[in-house]
Amino acid sequence: MKTQESNENAGDGSVVSDDLFCVGDRVHWMHTTRRGRAIEMGTREGKITSIFEGVIIVKMRNGRKVQVNAKNLRREGEKTEVNDVFEAMSDGSQNVEFSVKMRPGV
Numbered sequence: 001m002k003t004q005e006s007n008e009n010a011g012d013g014s015v016v017s018d019d020l021f022c023v024g025d026r027v028h029w030m031h032t033t034r035r036g037r038a039i040e041m042g043t044r045e046g047k048i049t050s051i052f053e054g055v056i057i058v059k060m061r062n063g064r065k066v067q068v069n070a071k072n073l074r075r076e077g078e079k080t081e082v083n084d085v086f087e088a089m090s091d092g093s094q095n096v097e098f099s100v101k102m103r104p105g106v
Contacts, residue, residue, distance in 0.1 A: 023048050026076035043080050
């Protein structure tokens with residue numbers, strides 16, 4: 001089973017259909033945690049083991065399996081969300097939108 005991922009085209013902002021995620025693809029995503037008053041952001045990576053209706057099971061390098069929403073994944077070699085934010089800030093953009101979604105109770 002495969003799921004479709006959409007990306008914004010950098011030039012004109014239109015949404016184009018990207019390739020499908022497949023079992024065996026290497027992917028990464030941004031993981032955020034809150035410790036006290038600090039927010040930590042890091043990249044997690046792994047290999048897709050199964051796909052079901054937009055939820056993808058990824059086996060991380062330590063062997064642990066986690067569920068990740070397909071819209072949060074990026075393929076190995078693509079830029080992370082953190083890179084996108086820093087590039088937008090370095091371009092002198094005044095209106096950089098960045099939101100961090102925290103899990104309840106974290």
